[in-house]
Each structure stands twice: as structure tokens, then as C-alpha cells.
Amino acid sequence: xxxxxxxxxxxxxxxxxxxxxxxxxxxxxxxxxxxxxxxxxxxxxxxxxxxxxxxxxxxxxxxxxxxxxxxxxxxxxxxxxxxxxxxxxxxxxxxxxxxxxxxxxxxxxxxxxxxxxxxxxxxxxxxxxxxxxxxxxxxxxxxxxxxxxxxxxxxxxxxxxxxxxxxxxxxxxxxxxxxxxxxxxxxxxxxxxxxxxxxxxxxxxxxxxxxxxxxxxxxxxxxxxxxxxxxxxxxxxxxxxxxxxxxxxxxxxxxxxxxxxxxxxxxxxxxxxxxxxxxxxxxxxxxxxxxxxxxxxxxxxxxxxxxxxxxxxxxxxxxxxxxxxxxxxxxxxxxxxxxxxxxxxxxxxxxxxxxxxxxxxxxxxxxxxxxxxxxxxxxxxxxxxxxxxxxxxxxxxxxxxxxxxxxxxxxxxxxxxxxxxxxxxxxxxxxxxxxxxxxxxxxxxxxxxxxxxxxxxxxxxxxxxxxxxxxxxxxxxxxxxxxxxxxxxxxxxxxxxxxxxxxxxxxxxxxxxxxxxxxxxxxxxxxxxxxxxxxxxxxxxxxxxxxxxxxxxxxxxxxxxxxxxxxxxxxx
Amino acid sequence: xxxxxxxxxxxxxxxxxxxxxxxxxxxxxxxxxxxxxxxxxxxxxxxxxxxxxxxxxxxxxxxxxxxxxxxxxxxxxxxxxxxxxxxxxxxxxxxxxxxxxxxxxxxxxxxxxxxxxxxxxxxxxxxxxxxxxxxxxxxxxxxxxxxxxxxxxxxxxxxxxxxxxxxxxxxxxxxxxxxxxxxxxxxxxxxxxxxxxxxxxxxxxxxxxxxxxxxxxxxxxxxxxxxxxxxxxxxxxxxxxxxxxxxxxxxxxxxxxxxxxxxxxxxxxxxxxxxxxxxxxxxxxxxxxxxxxxxxxxxxxxxxxxxxxxx
Numbered sequence: 024x025x026x027x028x029x030x031x032x033x034x035x036x037x038x039x040x041x042x043x044x045x046x047x048x049x050x051x052x053x054x055x056x057x058x059x060x061x062x063x064x065x066x067x068x069x070x071x072x073x074x075x076x077x078x079x080x081x082x083x084x085x086x087x088x089x090x091x092x093x094x095x096x097x098x099x100x101x102x103x104x105x106x107x108x109x110x111x112x113x114x115x116x117x118x119x120x121x122x123x124x125x126x127x128x129x130x131x132x133x134x135x136x137x138x139x140x141x142x143x144x145x146x147x148x149x150x151x152x153x154x155x156x157x158x159x160x161x162x163x164x165x166x167x168x169x170x171x172x173x174x175x176x177x178x179x180x181x182x183x184x185x186x187x188x189x190x191x192x193x194x195x196x197x198x199x200x201x202x203x204x205x206x207x208x209x210x211x212x213x214x215x216x217x218x219x220x221x222x223x224x225x226x227x228x229x230x231x232x233x234x235x236x237x238x239x240x241x242x243x244x245x246x247x248x249x250x251x252x253x254x255x256x257x258x259x260x261x262x263x264x265x266x267x268x269x270x271x272x273x274x275x276x277x278x279x280x281x282x283x284x285x286x287x288x289x290x291x292x293x294x295x296x297x298x299x300x301x302x303x304x305x306x307x308x309x310x311x312x313x314x315x316x317x318x319x320x321x322x323x324x325x326x327x328x329x330x331x332x333x334x335x336x337x338x339x340x341x342x343x344x345x346x347x348x349x350x351x352x353x354x355x356x357x358x359x360x361x362x363x364x365x366x367x368x369x370x371x372x373x374x375x376x377x378x379x380x381x382x383x384x385x386x387x388x389x390x391x392x393x394x395x396x397x398x399x400x401x402x403x404x405x406x407x408x409x410x411x412x413x414x415x416x417x418x419x420x421x422x423x424x425x426x427x428x429x430x431x432x433x434x435x436x437x438x439x440x441x442x443x444x445x446x447x448x449x450x451x452x453x454x455x456x457x458x459x460x461x462x463x464x465x466x467x468x469x470x471x472x473x474x475x476x477x478x479x480x481x482x483x484x485x486x487x488x489x490x491x492x493x494x495x496x497x498x499x500x501x502x503x504x505x506x507x508x509x510x511x512x513x514x515x516x517x518x519x520x521x522x523x524x525x526x527x528x529x530x531x532x533x534x535x536x537x538x539x540x541x542x543x544x545x546x547x548x549x550x551x552x553x554x555x556x557x558x559x560x561x562x563x564x565x566x567x568x569x570x571x572x573x574x575x576x577x578x579x580x581x582x583x584x585x586x587x588x589x590x591x592x593x594x595x
Numbered sequence: 596x597x598x599x600x601x602x603x604x605x606x607x608x609x610x611x612x613x614x615x616x617x618x619x620x621x622x623x624x625x626x627x628x629x630x631x632x633x634x635x636x637x638x639x640x641x642x643x644x645x646x647x648x649x650x651x652x653x654x655x656x657x658x659x660x661x662x663x664x665x666x667x668x669x670x671x672x673x674x675x676x677x678x679x680x681x682x683x684x685x686x687x688x689x690x691x692x693x694x695x696x697x698x699x700x701x702x703x704x705x706x707x708x709x710x711x712x713x714x715x716x717x718x719x720x721x722x723x724x725x726x727x728x729x730x731x732x733x734x735x736x737x738x739x740x741x742x743x744x745x746x747x748x749x750x751x752x753x754x755x756x757x758x759x760x761x762x763x764x765x766x767x768x769x770x771x772x773x774x775x776x777x778x779x780x781x782x783x784x785x786x787x788x789x790x791x792x793x794x795x796x797x798x799x800x801x802x803x804x805x806x807x808x809x810x811x812x813x814x815x816x817x818x819x820x821x822x823x824x825x826x827x828x829x830x831x832x833x834x835x836x837x838x839x840x841x842x843x844x845x846x847x848x849x850x851x852x853x854x855x856x857x858x859x860x861x862x863x864x865x866x867x868x869x870x871x872x873x874x875x876x877x878x879x880x881x882x883x884x885x886x887x888x889x890x891x892x893x894x895x896x897x898x899x900x901x902x903x904x905x906x
Contacts, residue, residue, distance in 0.1 A: 053709055056705045067694075178643045181640060183632050185640060186636075186640075199637070258678075272687050273860075274767075299853040302850060303850045305743060306743075310764060313749075476625065
């Protein structure tokens with residue numbers, strides 16, 4: 024026993040001496056490792072400098088150079104304007120391309136590539152300015168528009184946004200391959216005169232011209248590039264205020280002022296350096312704080328941080344409406360009006376916006392038409408205020424009982440709420456689940472799906488309710504108004520009513536502004552009376568901006584964010 | 596040696612084929628497809644799109660076409676980045692992920708081995724306890740937390756000194772790589788530290804060390820030649836899979852530091868159901884992983900003569 028203890032003591036002390044002896048080479052190894060790591064960095068640095076000589080200095084704003092640095096969320100997926108459908112590409116295209124008309128500073132429509140235009144109920148005529156040039160210096164002519172629109176409509180192009188061109192005579196027939204392309208109602212009788220025959224009277228045709236699908240394409244360049252058109256900086260020819268100078272995929276884009284742009288004298292920025300591409304909002308805020316980027320959006324999480332730092336916080340509307348869409352297919356319980364009414368009398372959208380979402384800029388949903396849409400003289404919602412529901416749990420419960428009788432069920436089964444997988448969708452669906460459980464004792468099963476799968480389930484009708492959203496395509500109430508037409512494929516809940524279809528037909532083909540707003544009002548009323556959807560909120564934007572950067576436009580339509588007319592003021 | 600290598604390569608090819616097949620059918624079994632967008636399109640347009648991408652053909656035929664293209668090394672065109680080929684995407688973005696991954700692996704393996712040796716040397720003493728505590732932290736805290744914290748501290752450091760010590764994010768110079776590669780390597784480093792520690796402890800008690808002591812070999816030499824060299828062997832085993840894990844697992848770190856690596860395409864493709872990119876990146880990473888494991892197996896022989904495969 025004693026012997027053993029002695030032995031272990033001895034072993035311990037020998038271990039200690041060994042550790043102390045071995046520690047010396049170990050420390051040496053540590054030092055060597057650190058030196059090695061730095062040597063490696065140094066070598067790599069030299070190596071990378073050999074490979075690419077150009078190093079970019081990113082500064083949020085630079086006054087003498089009139090240049091700014093910004094971050095975007097994702098690489099623009101498609102810069103071929105006849106195929107492009109998404110916002111990221113739309114933002115870039117809005118800076119480097121221009122259509123016949125463009126947005127003015129106050130958000131209305133003004134002359135762009137066309138110096139004047141005339142729209143009647145059967146034709147639209149555009150006169151293109153003499154000084155309009157492509158970025159290679161060649162003139163922009165009417166045929167460039169004819170080519171672009173024709174390309175978008177050809178069946179083999181398979182453009183998802185071709186439907187926006189159905190306003191052109193025979194546009195739909197050409198797109199569906201029924202008529203040949205030369206039957207299209209487009210002609211260029213003079214090099215700088217474009218005549219568009221319309222399929223039906225389109226009161227908002229001028230407003231469509233700011234949409235990327237309507238931008239021009241130079242035929243020679245397009246055919247020369249074929250599949251590569253829009254794939255890289257050198258694979259595009261530009262008609263807008265800026266050109267893409269360099270494009271390192273996934274990393275950065277450098278936009279430079281277009282020397283051939285007709286209105287170049289009114290463009291003040293020389294460079295827009297898109298230095299970072301990341302979806303991470305906190306990372307972007309860190310870049311902002313570090314003086315690397317000039318503007319970034321805020322989320323609920325980092326709003327406090329921004330306020331503490333006393334940055335200039337701005338808010339604006341993003342134009343999109345989010346709503347709870349019901350499945351109106353006859354097999355679903357949600358096709359019952361009394362049931363939908365019960366929910367309408369229960370769900371408090373003010374609570375959702377002010378207590379759950381808690382972000383400035385957001386507005387509680389009241390109507391299918393967001394507040395920013397224009398009526399005849401004033402805003403549509405000022406001329407025709409949205410009908411408001413007074414929340415009342417007694418009425419709600421009565422409606423629910425009524426629904427039960429009509430449907431002939433004694434107990435409500437679990438209802439499926441289809442949602443997306445974003446953090447926002449999580450909070451909102453859980454809130455909704457809680458509200459319906461507490462107030463109506465309804466059990467909601469949340470079906471969380473990634474974007475594409477949610478769309479697939481929406482289209483096939485595998486839901487009772489879905490949290491859906493809609494962003495505007497053009498500046499007319501119809502962009503929201505025709506959503507629930509029985510023929511509209513985006514009407515994924517398959518709502519169908521004669522009354523609604525009639526109102527939409529008037530809004531589509533009438534050219535009398537008064538008739539149209541009246542039609543919009545009845546659409547608004549039907550949506551409310553029939554509880555077709557429950558508008559949840561209008562999305563807002565909250566962002567911080569560098570104090571020296573002025574005249575940046577956040578729009579509900581077109582390129583958002585729009586830096587075309589922005590400028591940098593001198594440092595204070 | 597050669598037959599062994601050939602056998603391993605053949606096994607690798609079968610593995611990659613299996614990965615490709617499983618991914619292909621799994622991906623097509625998921626509801627939805629890359630062509631469905633936010634705005635619904637008419638049946639005509641939809642049919643046109645399907646023809647354009649060859650999705651109108653029966654699945655088995657698509658699979659055969661895919662395998663044929665795979666053999667030719669053509670991954671096809673991305674659905675979301677519509678005019679870029681998947682080959683281009685991999686060619687442009689993999690080197691970025693790889694350079695970041697290799698740097699972080701160098702950092703992780705060297706420091707992991709050294710920390711592990713240190714803890715074994717001072718087993719149950721002060722350095723051991725402290726380091727092992729840190730190791731547990733590094734293993735259990737996910738990398739995006741470290742990424743966010745390190746970025747925030749960098750911002751604060753930069754504003755404190757009013758001078759950009761290291762860039763907060765982005766890509767372009769070596770200095771952009773320092774913080775992300777360390778963050779990326781932390782969990783691997785911690786894992787390797789534990790591995791190294793246990794492997795060292797095992798060797799310390801083995802017979803040949805006792806013999807070495809008995810022969811009177813100086814302790815420094817025993818430590819370096821007999822203990823360290825033998826203990827490092829298990830580390831090499833996990834290095835292969837670690838390379839793949841680091842180069843693929845960098846998605847979150849890449850996003851936070853705005854690094855244009857392949858990780859974001861790998862993850863976003865799945866969210867977007869971008870068939871060609873899913874297939875391309877999965878098969879590529881699969882092949883890469885298999886390749887790394889083979890390489891590591893062959894490297895064994897160089898490190899440990901006992902494991903050298905005879906012909």
C-alpha cells in the first residue's frame with residue numbers, strides 16, 4: 024500500500040519535470056505557428072496583388088468624386104430586361120436602362136427616351152428624342168423598342184412577364200403562338216416614331232413604360248450576344264443614366280455615369296459602387312457603422328441600435344400589401360362566408376402592426392388598395408375610404424355558430440395556415456394562431472414552407488388560409504384590383520364572383536377616370552363584404568442614410584432604392 | 596499501392612454516382628419546381644418554359660440526359676441566375692470558399708494540435724482546465740454567433756481607433772480573410788484540440804515511451820519525436836472530412852462577412868429549387884469530399900510507415 028503511494032508520487036514529480044522540459048519546444052512551436060500564419064498571409068497578399076492589381080477603396084460617400092458605396096441583398100439574377108422579374112435585377116436595371124418614360128422626382132411619369140407621347144383609346148404614339156443614345160454612342164430608335172417587345176412576347180423566349188405586354192394588339196395571341204409575330208400591333212413608320220395599336224383601351228398605358236419589360240433592346244447587340252445577353256458587364260448595352268463598369272459575380276458591381284445618356288447634365292453621381300452583397304441585415308448595419316456603406320435598411324432587431332447612435336432614420340412605404348388569403352374552393356371550410364366574417368370581426372390588424380411587427384413605416388391593412396395609389400385627383404383611399412370593421416367578439420361568435428350550422432359540423436377541425444419560413448412569417452403566424460385559439464377557440468395548424476413549395480401548395484390549393492403578399496407592377500389601382508378576378512391565375516384561393524369580374528372589366532377597359540375609380544371602389548367593397556381576403560398590413564421601409572447623401576428616392580414602384588438623382592454634399 | 600489507389604477511386608466514382616442519383620430523385624420529389632415564380636404564368640408560357648429547360652420530358656429521360664451531361668462535365672445552366680452556367684458559378688466561387696477554407700484549416704489544425712499537446716502536457720492543471728473550457732465553448736457556440744460578435748467588435752475597434760485595422764467584411768485582399776477564416780476554423784480547432792489531447796494521453800502511457808525514458812532520451816526529444824509525431828496521426832484522419840465541412844459549412848460566415856463564396860449558392864439553390872445548381876454543387880462537393888478522403892488515406896502512408904500499403 025505504502026509502496027504504491029510512493030511510486031505514484033514519484034511518477035507525478037517525474038511527470039512535472041517532463042512537462043516543464045517539454046514546454047520549451049512547445050512554446051517554440053507556438054511562436055513558429057504564429058510566424059508561419061503571418062508569413063502565409065503576407066505571401067498570399069503578394070500573390071493576390073500579382074493576380075489582380077486593382078484594389079477598391081470603399082468609402083460610404085466621397086464628396087469630391089461624387090461617388091457612393093452601397094450594399095445589396097443578392098446578386099441581380101437576370102439583367103435581360105425581357106426576362107427579368109425580380110426586385111434585385113429591377114433595381115440595377117432602373118439605374119442602367121431607361122424606357123420611353125421615366126419617374127420624375129415626385130414619383131409621377133415624365134418624358135424619358137421619348138420626348139412626347141399621345142395615348143388614345145386605340146393607339147399610343149411616342150416620339151423619341153434626337154439625342155437619345157445607347158452607351159456605344161449609336162442612336163436609340165423606335166425599332167429598338169419594337170424588337171424588345173416582340174422578343175419578350177415570342178413563345179420561345181418564355182418570358183414570365185410577357186402578360187404585361189398583352190395591352191398591345193394581338194400581344195396575347197403572339198405570346199401563345201396563335202398568331203405570327205408580324206401581326207403584333209407595333210410599327211415604326213419613322214426612325215424616331217413608335218406607334219402602338221392597343222388591344223383594348225388602356226387608361227394606364229403610359230405608366231407601364233417604366234417597367235423593365237418595356238425597356239428597349241438593340242437587336243444587333245442582342246443577336247451577337249445571344250444566350251449571353253445580360254450575363255456580364257460587357258454583355259449589356261445601356262440606355263440609362265449609368266453603365267455597369269465592372270461586375271465581379273457575387274462580390275461587387277461598379278456603376279458609372281453613362282457619358283451618352285441624354286440627360287447626363289442632371290446626373291450628379293459619377294460612381295455607385297455596390298461593394299457588398301449580403302442578405303444579413305446586421306452585417307450591413309455594421310458596414311454602415313464602419314463608414315463603408317451609405318444606406319441600409321433596418322429591422323426590428325437593430326432599430327434600437329440605430330436610435331442610440333442618433334443616425335438619421337427615415338421611413339417610407341415599400342408598396343406591397345400582405346393579406347390573409349382564404350381558400351375559396353368549395354371543398355374547404357373557408358369557402359363559407361360566415362366563417363370568414365367571424366375572422367374579420369376577430370383579428371386586430373392594429374395589434375399586429377403596432378405590437379407584433381413594431382416597425383415604423385408599416386400600416387395596418389384596411390383595403391386591397393394600399394394608401395399610396397392615386398384616384399382621379401387625390402389618393403384613391405382619400406376619395407373612397409376603406410370600409411372599416413368594428414371588432415366585436417359577440418358578432419364574431421355568432422358568425423362562427425352560423426357557419427357551423429351552414430356547414431353542418433359540430434366541432435371545428437384543425438385549419439391549415441400556410442406560411443413562409445422567414446422570421447417575420449414565424450412571428451405573424453404564431454400570433455394569428457394564438458389570436459384564433461384565444462378568441463374563437465379555433466385550432467390552427469401552421470404549415471411552414473420554403474418559398475417555392477409554398478407557391479406550389481398555394482397553386483394546388485393545399486391550404487385553408489395562407490399569408491400572402493402582392494407588390495405592384497405599375498402605378499394604377501388595377502395592379503391590385505384585378506387580383507381576384509376569376510380568370511386571374513394569381514387568384515390562388517380561386518375566389519370567383521360575377522360582381523367582382525364585372526367591376527374589374529370596367530376598370531380594365533374604361534378610359535373614363537370617374538368610372539374607373541367607381542369600379543375600384545366596388546372592388547374594395549366586395550373584398551370587404553365577402554371577406555375575400557383580410558388585409559393584414561402594408562409593408563414599410565425603415566432605413567438609415569449617410570447625412571451627406573441627398574435626394575435618394577425610395578419608391579413603391581420602379582427601382583427601389585433609386586440613386587439616379589442623388590448627390591453628395593460637402594462634409595460639415 | 597496502385598491497385599489500392601485504383602480500388603479507392605472506383606469506390607469514389609460509385610459514391611459520387613449514388614449521391615447524384617439520390618439528389619436527383621429527391622429534388623424532383625419535393626413539391627414545387629424552379630419554374631414557379633411569384634406571379635402565376637399561363638399554361639402556354641409554362642409549357643414554353645418547360646420546353647426551354649427540358650422539363651417536359653419524362654423524369655427517367657431527364658435523368659439519363661443529366662447523367663450524360665455529367666459525364667461530359669456539363670452541369671447545365673442555372674435557373675435563377677439565368678444566363679450563367681453552373682460550371683461558371685463553381686469555377687468563380689469555389690476558389691474563394693476554398694482559399695478561405697484552406698486558410699482556416701491551416702489555422703485550425705496547427706493551433707488545434709498545439710493546444711491539444713499543451714493540455715495533455717498539463718493534464719488536470721490550470722492550463723488544461725482553462726483551455727478545455729474554451730474548447731467546449733467553441734464547439735457548442737455556432738459559428739454565426741462568433742461571426743456576428745467578431746464583426747461587431749471589429750466595428751467598435753475601428754471606430755475606437757478611428758482607423759480601419761481590419762476590414763469588417765467584403766472580399767478582395769488577404770486582410771479580408773483573416774477574421775472570417777479564424778471564425779470559420781474555431782469549431783474545427785476545438786474539435787482537433789480534444790482529439791489531440793486524448794491521443795497524446797494515450798501515447799504517454801504506452802510502452803515505447805516508457806522504453807524511451809528508460810533509454811535516457813532527453814525529454815524534449817521524447818516529446819517532439821515520440822509523442823507529438825505519433826499523436827498527430829488521428830488528426831490527419833479527420834482532416835479530409837474537415838476540409839469538406841469547412842469549405843461547405845461556410846455559408847453563414849460568408850453571408851455575414853459578404854464573401855462571394857460557393858456556400859451561398861449551395862444554400863440558396865435549395866431554397867429556390869434551382870435544380871441545376873443543386874445538382875452541380877452537391878455532386879461537386881460530394882466528389883470533393885470523396886477525393887479528400889482518398890488523398891488523406893494515401894497520405895497516411897507518408898506519415899506512418901506502419902500503414903504503408905504494400906503492392
